Amino acid sequence: MTESGTDRSAAGRPDGSPARERLLPRDSEEFSGDFSGQPRSATRLTVVNLAFFWSFGIIGGFYVLLILGMLLADGAYMTAQTLPAADGGERSWFGILSEGPIGRALADRRIRYSIRLSMISCTLSAVLSVLVAVPLGYLLARHRFPGRRLVDAILDIPIVLPPLVIGLSLLILFQYPPFSRLAPLIVYQVPAVVLAQFAVACAFAVRTMKSTFDQIDPRCEQVAISLGCSRVQAFGHVVLPEARRGVLTALTLAWARSLGEFGPLLIFAGATRMKTEVLSTTVFLEMNVGNIDMAVAVSLIMVAAAIVVLMLTRLWGAPVS
Amino acid sequence: MILVDRMALHSDSFRLENISLTVPTGQYGMLMGRTGCGKTTILESIIGLRRIRSGRILLCGRDVTRLNPAARGVGYVPQDGALFAGMSVRDHLAFALVIRSVSRRQISRRVDELAELLGISGLLDRTPTGLSGGERQRVALGRALSFRPQVLCLDEPLSALDAQTRGQMCDLLKSVTRQSGVTTLHVTHNPEEAGILGDCHLRMTDGTVHVMSEYDQPVLRDQEG
Structure with missing residues (x-):
C-alpha cells in the first residue's frame, strides 16, 4: 500500500526528489485531492x-x-483591625471608622501631608510626562530621522532599568555642572520628588503616545495639509483630537507610575517626614517601625486614590457619540 | 492643466523613472493600471505628499515641484474618504475656508451651496460615525472642492462602494467637475468608471504612462470587464 502510493506520486512528478516524497502521508492511497470522505x-x-x-x-x-x-x-x-475598636459600646459608624487605622492615619498630620504631596507631585509629573510624550511620541511614530532607532532604544532604559539605579543616577547627575548649581534647590527637596517620578513615568507615557500615533492613519493629516494646513494646524485640528484617548491613557499611566514610585525617591529625595514623604514612603516608614496596620491603612488610601483617578479618566475618555 | 514632466521617484519598495503625463485644463483625466504599479504614488507626488528625485510638476502653468503641499491648492479625495473623527459634516466643508480665514458669512454660504450640490444638506450636523460609504465620499468630495481648487486628485474614490452607489457617485462626480471646471486626475483600476467619467485616458504599464486614444477604449473594456 505504502509503496504503491509513494511510487505513483514519484512517477507523477518528473522531479520527484526524496525530500518531496517524505512530505506525503505514508499510509494514504489517494492523492487526488478529494478529502470529503474523511469528515x-x-x-x-x-x-x-x-x-x-x-x-x-x-x-x-x-x-x-x-x-x-x-x-x-x-x-x-x-x-x-477596625471592628474591635467598636466593642466598647454603641457608637456611630463614623466613630468606629475614625478610631480604626484608616481614621487614625487620616488624623495624622504627617500622613495628611504625605497624601497632599503625593497627589500634587503625581499630577505634576503626569502632566509634565504627557507634555514631553506627545511631541516625542509623534516624532517617533511619524518621522524617519537619523538616530531614530537609537532614540527609541534610549527611551526603553527607564523602563528596564531598576528604579533604584535611576534614583542613584539622578543623584550623581546633580554632582556635575550645570546641574550641580541647582542641586541645593532640588536634591532632597520637594522638586526631587517630582523629578524622580517624572524620570520613570515619562518613558511609559512616551510608549503610550507612540503607539497611539502609530494607530492613527496618516491619511487624515495628509488631507488636512492638502487643504492648506501648516504642520501645526494639521496636528492641532486633526491629529490631536484623534489622539485624545491616548493622551488620557498616558496621563493615567504616568500618574499611577508616579504614585507607585519609591526606590528613586528614597535615594534622590530622601524620606524626610513633612518634607519629601509621599504615600509609598509612608508605607515603607510605617512598616519599618512595625506599624503594620498603619501601613495597610495608607496602602488602602492609595488603592482608593488610584481607583478614583482611573474612573475619572475612563469617564472623561468615553467616546463622544 | 496637470503636467508631470520626466518625474523620477524612489521609495522603499519601488522606483519610478521618467514618468510624464498631461491632463488638459478642465478635463477629467483617468489614470489606470494594476494595483501596486505606482498610480497612487504619482497622485501623491502631484499633491506634494512625496518628494520626487528629478523632473518637474506643473499645475495650471505654475511649477510646484518644490512647493509645500499646503500651498499647491490641490483638492484631494483619498480612497476611504479619511474624514476627520469628531468633526461634523459642516466642519468638514468649512475646514479649508476656516484655515484660510474666510469670513464666517462667506463660509456659511459656501457650505450651504456645497451641501446642496452634493445632496448632503440633511447631514450637516452629523459626525462621520454612522455615515454610509457613499455619504462619506460626498463629504470628502465637498471638503476637497470647498476652497475652489483648480486641480482635483481622486484616489480610487469609488472602490469601496456598492454598484448602485457607485453609479450615483459617478454621475455626481461628472456633473460636479463639469460645473466647477476643475482639472481632475482620477486613479482607478475599474475600466467601467474610466469609460463613464474620463475625458482623457492614461494607462500605467511597465513603469511608464501611455496615453490611450478613444479607439483603445472598447478593447480595454473587453479585456478587463
Whole structure:
C-alpha cells in the first residue's frame, strides 16, 4: 500500500526528489485531492475547542483572582483591625471608622501631608510626562530621522532599568555642572520628588503616545495639509483630537507610575517626614517601625486614590457619540 | 492643466523613472493600471505628499515641484474618504475656508451651496460615525472642492462602494467637475468608471504612462470587464 502510493506520486512528478516524497502521508492511497470522505468528528472538535477555552480561561483567571485576592485581604485585615475598636459600646459608624487605622492615619498630620504631596507631585509629573510624550511620541511614530532607532532604544532604559539605579543616577547627575548649581534647590527637596517620578513615568507615557500615533492613519493629516494646513494646524485640528484617548491613557499611566514610585525617591529625595514623604514612603516608614496596620491603612488610601483617578479618566475618555 | 514632466521617484519598495503625463485644463483625466504599479504614488507626488528625485510638476502653468503641499491648492479625495473623527459634516466643508480665514458669512454660504450640490444638506450636523460609504465620499468630495481648487486628485474614490452607489457617485462626480471646471486626475483600476467619467485616458504599464486614444477604449473594456 505504502509503496504503491509513494511510487505513483514519484512517477507523477518528473522531479520527484526524496525530500518531496517524505512530505506525503505514508499510509494514504489517494492523492487526488478529494478529502470529503474523511469528515472531522464534530464531537471531537467540540471537546477540543471547549478544552482550549477552559484552559485559557483557567490560566488567565488565576491572575485575576490573585489581584482580587490581594485587595480583599487588605480589606479583610483592615476590617478586623477596625471592628474591635467598636466593642466598647454603641457608637456611630463614623466613630468606629475614625478610631480604626484608616481614621487614625487620616488624623495624622504627617500622613495628611504625605497624601497632599503625593497627589500634587503625581499630577505634576503626569502632566509634565504627557507634555514631553506627545511631541516625542509623534516624532517617533511619524518621522524617519537619523538616530531614530537609537532614540527609541534610549527611551526603553527607564523602563528596564531598576528604579533604584535611576534614583542613584539622578543623584550623581546633580554632582556635575550645570546641574550641580541647582542641586541645593532640588536634591532632597520637594522638586526631587517630582523629578524622580517624572524620570520613570515619562518613558511609559512616551510608549503610550507612540503607539497611539502609530494607530492613527496618516491619511487624515495628509488631507488636512492638502487643504492648506501648516504642520501645526494639521496636528492641532486633526491629529490631536484623534489622539485624545491616548493622551488620557498616558496621563493615567504616568500618574499611577508616579504614585507607585519609591526606590528613586528614597535615594534622590530622601524620606524626610513633612518634607519629601509621599504615600509609598509612608508605607515603607510605617512598616519599618512595625506599624503594620498603619501601613495597610495608607496602602488602602492609595488603592482608593488610584481607583478614583482611573474612573475619572475612563469617564472623561468615553467616546463622544 | 496637470503636467508631470520626466518625474523620477524612489521609495522603499519601488522606483519610478521618467514618468510624464498631461491632463488638459478642465478635463477629467483617468489614470489606470494594476494595483501596486505606482498610480497612487504619482497622485501623491502631484499633491506634494512625496518628494520626487528629478523632473518637474506643473499645475495650471505654475511649477510646484518644490512647493509645500499646503500651498499647491490641490483638492484631494483619498480612497476611504479619511474624514476627520469628531468633526461634523459642516466642519468638514468649512475646514479649508476656516484655515484660510474666510469670513464666517462667506463660509456659511459656501457650505450651504456645497451641501446642496452634493445632496448632503440633511447631514450637516452629523459626525462621520454612522455615515454610509457613499455619504462619506460626498463629504470628502465637498471638503476637497470647498476652497475652489483648480486641480482635483481622486484616489480610487469609488472602490469601496456598492454598484448602485457607485453609479450615483459617478454621475455626481461628472456633473460636479463639469460645473466647477476643475482639472481632475482620477486613479482607478475599474475600466467601467474610466469609460463613464474620463475625458482623457492614461494607462500605467511597465513603469511608464501611455496615453490611450478613444479607439483603445472598447478593447480595454473587453479585456478587463
